[in-house]
Amino acid sequence: MSSTEQGTSSAAPAEPTTAPESAAAPEVPESFYYVHGKDKVVHKVSAGALQHSALIHGMISNLGYTEEQAKANPFPFENIDGDILQMVVDWCNQHKGKPTPPEDTNLPKQKEKLFDLVLAVNYLEIKELLTYCCKQVAMMVKGKSPEEIREIWMIPTDAEDEAAEKEAKKRAGKEAAGETAAAAGDAK
Amino acid sequence: MLFSSLPYAMPIRILSLPSADLQYTLNCMDICDLIAFSLCSNRTKHLVKSSKRKIEYIDTEFGSHSSIIIKPPTDEFIFFEFDDSWIELARRNGVEVFRKPKFTHRDWVDHFLNIFNESMINELSIEDVDVSYLDTVKETISKCNRLEITNDCSHDVAKIAFSKLSPIAVDTVALQKNIFDNESDISKLLSLNLESAYLDDHRKPFEIKLEDLLVLNITELMIEIANISEQELNRFLKLWMKGNHGFYRPKVIMLFLEDGREINHDKVFEGINHEAFRLNRTDGKELIISTHGNVFILRFDIKYE
Numbered sequence: 001m002s003s004t005e006q007g008t009s010s011a012a013p014a015e016p017t018t019a020p021e022s023a024a025a026p027e028v029p030e031s032f033y034y035v036h037g038k039d040k041v042v043h044k045v046s047a048g049a050l051q052h053s054a055l056i057h058g059m060i061s062n063l064g065y066t067e068e069q070a071k072a073n074p075f076p077f078e079n080i081d082g083d084i085l086q087m088v089v090d091w092c093n094q095h096k097g098k099p100t101p102p103e104d105t106n107l108p109k110q111k112e113k114l115f116d117l118v119l120a121v122n123y124l125e126i127k128e129l130l131t132y133c134c135k136q137v138a139m140m141v142k143g144k145s146p147e148e149i150r151e152i153w154m155i156p157t158d159a160e161d162e163a164a165e166k167e168a169k170k171r172a173g174k175e176a177a178g179e180t181a182a183a184a185g186d187a188k
Numbered sequence: 189m190l191f192s193s194l195p196y197a198m199p200i201r202i203l204s205l206p207s208a209d210l211q212y213t214l215n216c217m218d219i220c221d222l223i224a225f226s227l228c229s230n231r232t233k234h235l236v237k238s239s240k241r242k243i244e245y246i247d248t249e250f251g252s253h254s255s256i257i258i259k260p261p262t263d264e265f266i267f268f269e270f271d272d273s274w275i276e277l278a279r280r281n282g283v284e285v286f287r288k289p290k291f292t293h294r295d296w297v298d299h300f301l302n303i304f305n306e307s308m309i310n311e312l313s314i315e316d317v318d319v320s321y322l323d324t325v326k327e328t329i330s331k332c333n334r335l336e337i338t339n340d341c342s343h344d345v346a347k348i349a350f351s352k353l354s355p356i357a358v359d360t361v362a363l364q365k366n367i368f369d370n371e372s373d374i375s376k377l378l379s380l381n382l383e384s385a386y387l388d389d390h391r392k393p394f395e396i397k398l399e400d401l402l403v404l405n406i407t408e409l410m411i412e413i414a415n416i417s418e419q420e421l422n423r424f425l426k427l428w429m430k431g432n433h434g435f436y437r438p439k440v441i442m443l444f445l446e447d448g449r450e451i452n453h454d455k456v457f458e459g460i461n462h463e464a465f466r467l468n469r470t471d472g473k474e475l476i477i478s479t480h481g482n483v484f485i486l487r488f489d490i491k492y493e
Contacts, residue, residue: 115201122208135213137216143221153202155231161230161231
């Protein structure tokens with residue numbers, strides 16, 4: 001696997017570092033897992049941080065990987081851009097073991113990425129981050145007119161929707177006709 | 189701050205979001221933004237409708253301006269002035285006009301009812317409008333819970349508004365102008381199938397006769413100021429006692445008499461058996477009469493704990 005490891009991430013997967021804890025508390029070594037996005041860049045993330053993602057948490061619970069196995073088999077998220085996954089990993093690390101405040105100031109600064117972020121967060125099932133992202137999407141149109149909203153959220157007009165629907169029907173009809181012709185050819 | 193200070197972000201295709209996220213985004217929007225969104229296209233209108241945003245009610249006012257008023261569950265009232273093809277909203281950043289070419293008055297009202305899943309306008313209030321405009325009002329509102337004809341109306345407007353619009357009120361009529369005379373008697377209102385009616389005119393008291401009380405088909409009636417004689421009340425009570433009306437719909441009749449007038453109880457109850465102003469019929473029905481100053485109240489079959 002050609003990959004660069006990032007994240008809490010370091011160039012090479014480092015030995016788990018444990019946060020200083022009170023002397024009385026027993027030291028439990030933290031386990032780490034590895035994820036990569038479309039760009040194949042591997043991010044090392046602690047199990048605690050990954051608990052935010054219901055999807056990954058479920059995967060971890062089911063697999064029962066050892067540290068070595070986890071390192072050798074990073075979770076692939078080919079549908080998520082590398083920079084988006086980096087944002088998600090950063091957020092998970094910042095909120096490890098903490099509830100998210102109602103107004104989260106640890107979110108990515110690029111509004112341009114918001115849409116992809118929502119899709120990724122939805123896929124990874126990170127409920128708190130998704131809630132905050134959706135609020136940010138809603139804030140984009142605060143106080144805007146219908147014309148401005150249409151522009152910001154790229155909403156097609158009724159005429160455009162009708163044309164797209166017609167086009168989709170036409171395409172579906174052609175495909176159905178093609179399948180029928182193919183089935184008839186096979187029968188011969 | 190997290191998100192940059194750009195006026196707004198790069199456009200995003202909101203309609204491509206997974207439906208749950210889109211729904212959550214709509215839930216995060218305030219009512220005004222949601223209305224603006226609903227006006228973008230038919231698709232956005234349906235999305236807002238399916239978001240099932242709760243409001244308390246929608247009122248309309250027709251006067252020097254036509255207005256739609258929305259009462260959200262917590263926020264203050266939201267006022268929209270509207271006319272064919274435009275609607276105007278005063279927000280923090282000034283007055284905004286949303287345009288919708290080819291939209292009529294009726295289309296605006298239907299749009300609001302539709303997106304908030306309301307079956308009808310709560311209150312239709314008529315102020316001093318042009319008589320000819322009442323036809324537009326009738327075309328705009330097909331049904332309302334409560335019709336209010338205010339004392340801002342001229343006599344003619346109030347009279348025509350009552351005749352044209354009272355049939356569309358399903359629950360209550362409130363009339364702040366005494367429009368009744370020989371050619372248009374009050375029984376036209378009192379015989380309407382309503383839950384309540386409030387008649388309020390201090391300048392011209394409403395004349396009430398026995399016949400009016402007999403045709404009354406409204407559960408709760410309040411008249412301020414009512415002009416009725418003790419003899420008429422006495423005849424009504426006698427007829428009620430005889431059980432001439434097996435079913436009598438009214439539960440409460442509240443009559444405010446002219447200031448300073450005191451009801452002569454001896455005349456009202458002359459020839460009637462009563463126990464502390466309680467009349468009991470042989471069929472078990474009860475009528476309780478009370479007076480508070482110049483207010484004369486009849487309560488029918490109301491059981492008290």
